[in-house]
Amino acid sequence: MLSGKSDKPVAVVTGANRGLGLETARQLAKRDIRVIITSRNAGKGEVAMEKLLAEGLDILFQPLEVTSESSVAELGAFIHSRCGRVDILVNNAGVFLDIHGAEDAGGASVFNVSLETLTATLKTNLYGPLLLAQELTPLMKQQHYGRIVNVSSGMGQLSGMEGKSPAYRISKTALNALTRILAAETQGYNILVNSICPGWVRTDMGGPQAERTVDQGVAGIIWAATLPDDGPTGGFFRDGQPIPW
Numbered sequence: 699m700l701s702g703k704s705d706k707p708v709a710v711v712t713g714a715n716r717g718l719g720l721e722t723a724r725q726l727a728k729r730d731i732r733v734i735i736t737s738r739n740a741g742k743g744e745v746a747m748e749k750l751l752a753e754g755l756d757i758l759f760q761p762l763e764v765t766s767e768s769s770v771a772e773l774g775a776f777i778h779s780r781c782g783r784v785d786i787l788v789n790n791a792g793v794f795l796d797i798h799g800a801e802d803a804g805g806a807s808v809f810n811v812s813l814e815t816l817t818a819t820l821k822t823n824l825y826g827p828l829l830l831a832q833e834l835t836p837l838m839k840q841q842h843y844g845r846i847v848n849v850s851s852g853m854g855q856l857s858g859m860e861g862k863s864p865a866y867r868i869s870k871t872a873l874n875a876l877t878r879i880l881a882a883e884t885q886g887y888n889i890l891v892n893s894i895c896p897g898w899v900r901t902d903m904g905g906p907q908a909e910r911t912v913d914q915g916v917a918g919i920i921w922a923a924t925l926p927d928d929g930p931t932g933g934f935f936r937d938g939q940p941i942p943w
């Protein structure tokens with residue numbers, strides 16, 4: 699392998715130190731993909747990297763705070779110098795902040811959500827994926843290959859929109875809009891951009907009552923990250939099946 703170039707496909711997973719992100723990184727690496735795991739906390743990221751390296755997987759680590767333009771630019775520089783390519787971007791990092799300060803256990807109401815909560819949620823769940831796409835899509839266009847997976851949620855579906863958890867819901871609806879816009883602006887470049895919902899998964903975010911295992915949640919992410927060239931773009935999927943916006 700030439701210095702600064704990877705012969706293998708390269709994937710970036712945001713928020714890969716735990717939960718769906720960590721398992722997504724593991725399963726992509728098991729498919730002979732070099733995976734750059736990222737974490738906003740360097741210590742946690744290094745622990746995750748050591749764990750995956752001990753499993754014999756091809757893993758690199760780069761700190762990444764998805765809300766920071768300079769941190770995203772540093773990831774771009776890292777990719778250029780260490781890999782020279784990027785084939786897959788999984789925008790997985792996300793926060794669910796509505797619950798904090800909620801008056802009941804069902805999540806904050808639209809009538810008491812603060813702009814602080816809304817802004818913090820949008821910064822991670824929407825602006826982060828936007829910044830990552832802005833940074834990495836030019837390289838994907840040059841390569842004429844890219845797969846971008848925006849990890850969204852059924853809670854962002856307009857078709858079944860309900861009350862409570864407004865910041866999270868709005869952020870995922872907006873992320874779905876970003877998916878459509880990115881897909882439209884990458885037509886003709888063999889870049890496929892899709893939103894996926896992993897279902898309700900037993901992670902720190904989903905909680906112990908969630909109905910799905912991490913493996914079940916990750917399956918749809920891997921599907922979208924490894925689509926063939928004639929696969930869909932600009933869609934919303936759960937378990938590889940289209941779901942309404």
Ligand SMILES: NC(=O)c1ccc[n+]([C@@H]2O[C@H](COP(=O)([O-])OP(=O)(O)OC[C@H]3O[C@@H](n4cnc5c(N)ncnc54)[C@H](OP(=O)(O)O)[C@@H]3O)[C@@H](O)[C@H]2O)c1
Pocket residue numbers: 712713714715716717718719737738739742762763764765789790791792793822849850851852895896897898899900901902903904905908
């Ligand atoms: N679990 C579910 O039931 C479910 C359902 C639908 C959709 N989702 C979506 O799936 C994705 C992953 O969820 P999960 O269940 O695995 O959640 P999780 O266990 O809470 O993990 C979230 C990850 O995102 C990282 N993160 C948060 N803010 C970040 C930031 N500003 N910059 C960089 N990293 C940041 C966290 O880092 P730290 O460790 O430093 O906090 C952590 O690694 C999220 O987008 C979530 O909305 C989850």
